[in-house]
Amino acid sequence: MNTEAIHNPLRDYRRYVIDAWAAHIAVSVGLFEALATPHKISELAAHHSWSESALRPLVRALVACGHLEESDAEVYSLSERSKALFLPTSAEYIGHALSFMRTTPAYLSYPSILKGNAAVGLDESQWSYVTRGSAIYAAAGIRTLLARLPALWTRRPLRILDVGCGQGAYLALLARALPHALLLGIDPTPRVVEDARARLTREATARVEIRHAHLGDVAGTFDVILINQIFHVTGVEVAAQMLQQARVLLAPGGHVLVQEILDDGADPSPALFGLNMRLLFDQGCALTSDELVQLIQEAGFGNVEVHPIEGPTPGLAYVSAHE
Numbered sequence: 001m002n003t004e005a006i007h008n009p010l011r012d013y014r015r016y017v018i019d020a021w022a023a024h025i026a027v028s029v030g031l032f033e034a035l036a037t038p039h040k041i042s043e044l045a046a047h048h049s050w051s052e053s054a055l056r057p058l059v060r061a062l063v064a065c066g067h068l069e070e071s072d073a074e075v076y077s078l079s080e081r082s083k084a085l086f087l088p089t090s091a092e093y094i095g096h097a098l099s100f101m102r103t104t105p106a107y108l109s110y111p112s113i114l115k116g117n118a119a120v121g122l123d124e125s126q127w128s129y130v131t132r133g134s135a136i137y138a139a140a141g142i143r144t145l146l147a148r149l150p151a152l153w154t155r156r157p158l159r160i161l162d163v164g165c166g167q168g169a170y171l172a173l174l175a176r177a178l179p180h181a182l183l184l185g186i187d188p189t190p191r192v193v194e195d196a197r198a199r200l201t202r203e204a205t206a207r208v209e210i211r212h213a214h215l216g217d218v219a220g221t222f223d224v225i226l227i228n229q230i231f232h233v234t235g236v237e238v239a240a241q242m243l244q245q246a247r248v249l250l251a252p253g254g255h256v257l258v259q260e261i262l263d264d265g266a267d268p269s270p271a272l273f274g275l276n277m278r279l280l281f282d283q284g285c286a287l288t289s290d291e292l293v294q295l296i297q298e299a300g301f302g303n304v305e306v307h308p309i310e311g312p313t314p315g316l317a318y319v320s321a322h323e
C-alpha cells in the first residue's frame, strides 16, 4: 500500500487546533492590538511584562499561520487580513468567536459523559462570554432575514420576541433597521440579561425591553419570534415544547424564525460543533436541516423554509415557519 497517498486528518486538525489556541491566547492578552503598530519581541515583552521565552514561540507560530508578519529582523506586525479579523474595532472582528477554546479542555470529560454522566454545563460568566461569540452572527443573520422575508417587516404593529436573546445583538440591529418595531428579549441566565441591558442602554434603544424569563413565562402576542442558537443547547424535546409555546404567542400571519448551525454539508465544522454541544449540554446537538424542519412541522407549522446565511460559519441558516 502506498502510505504517502493516505491523508492523515490529525495533521490538519492538530494544525487548526494549535492555530486556534494561539489566536485565542493572542486575543485574550491583547497581542494583536499591541502589534497594530510594529514592534520587536523584546520591546513587547518588556512593555507588557511578558516572558520573552514564552512570547517568542507564540509570535513565531502566529507568523507560521499567516496572522503576523516579520517586516524586519525581529520586527513583527499584523497582516492586512489580521487587522480585519483581530482588531476589535474592525467590523470583521472574530475574536469572540474563539470563545469555544474556553470549553476545549473540557473534552477530557467526554469518556465519562459516554458512560452516562452529566455534561459539563456552563456557569453564568461562561454564558456571558459564549454569547458574545454567537453575537458575531447577528449582522449576517439579520441581513438574510430582511432580504428573504421583506413583507414580514412591514407589518404594523410589529412586535418582536427574541427567545434566549443573549447579548441583545439581534435586537439592537432590528431596532435600528425597523424604527416602528417593539422588541422584547428574554433569557434565563441573569448575567446574560445584565449584559444585554447594558448593551442596549449604551445603544439607547428605548423600544427594546429585556427580561429574565423563560418562554413559558411570557404572555402576549408577537408578529415575529426569534429563536437563535437555542435548540443546540436545549436538545429536541425542549425545542418541541418551545415551538408549541411560540405557536400560542404568534399573531395570525406571524413567523417563528429559528437560527441554527445545521449539520448538512461536506464541511466537518457543524458536526464538530455538535460534538462540542453534547460535551457541554445533556441534550446538546447539531441538527440536520431535515431534522429541524420535521421538528417545526410536528409543532403544527405548515410553511417551513430554510434560508442559508452567507458567510460567517459553515451550515449557519435560518428556518422560517408560519401557519
Ligand SMILES: C[S@@+](CC[C@H](N)C(=O)[O-])C[C@H]1O[C@@H](n2cnc3c(N)ncnc32)[C@H](O)[C@@H]1O
Residues within 6 Å of the ligand: 127, 130, 131, 134, 135, 163, 164, 165, 166, 167, 169, 187, 188, 189, 192, 214, 215, 227, 228, 229, 230, 233, 234, 238
Ligand atoms: C448560544 S447562546 C445564543 C444567544 C443569542 N440568541 C444569539 O444567537 O447570539 C444561547 C442562549 O440561550 C440561553 N438559554 C439557555 N437555555 C435556554 C432555554 N431553555 N430557553 C431559552 N434560552 C436559553 C442562554 O442563556 C444563552 O443566552
